[in-house]
Amino acid sequence: MDIIDVLIQQHRDTEALFEAYRGAPDDEKPELCVRLAEALTLHSTIEERWVYPVARSVVEGPRIDFAVEEHGEMGQLISELLHARRETRRREATVRQLEAVVAHHMAEEEREVFPRLRKVGADAFGLTHSEIIRSASDVRREAMRQLGAPAAP
Ligand SMILES: [Fe+2]
Ligand SMILES: [Fe+2]
Incomplete structure (x- = not known):
């Protein structure tokens, strides 16, 4: 399993979370x-x-700049969602917006970006995928704190 498989699995897990949300x-x-x-x-x-x-x-043109902008848009919606999570109407509207942005973004990555990264050797990423996941967890904790999320128990 390489880092691209990890990312694609995370896309599927995210879809499953949106699905669980709908039925919850x-x-x-x-x-x-x-x-x-x-x-x-x-x-x-x-x-x-x-x-x-x-x-x-390996990806030509502004595709990656657009992807970073879309992450920014997602970050704003995530922050909005965390603040609105106990207000039904605002929360539902924000989840719908977020899901639309995320679905579009993930589809583009899987179509335009990830196939090209398959051709790059695993060592190009500098760290193994388990090292990346470990380091990212620390970064995420800080990012979530900045977004105003409740502290983990
Ligand atoms: Fe992305
Ligand atoms: Fe992604």
Whole structure:
């Protein structure tokens, strides 16, 4: 399993979380918002720190700049979602917006970016995928704190 497999698995896990959110009773939704925020923040962190820098050498044009902008948009929606997670109407509207942005973004990555990264040797990323995941968890903790998420127990 290489880092691209890890990222694709995270995309599927994110879709599963949105799906779980849709079917969840109202009182479980705030907690699912926090889990979505954590999963997406971890994923974006890994991509921005370790994967997009390598992608810039194999993907032509502004695709990666757009991807970084989309991460910014997601970050704003995630922050909004964390703040609104106990207000039903605002939360539902924000989840819908976030899911649309995320679905579009993940599809583009899987179509335009990841196939090209398959041709790059694993050592191009500098760290093994388990080292990347470990480092990203620390970064995520800090990023979640800045987004105003509740502290982990
Ligand atoms: Fe991304
Ligand atoms: Fe991604």
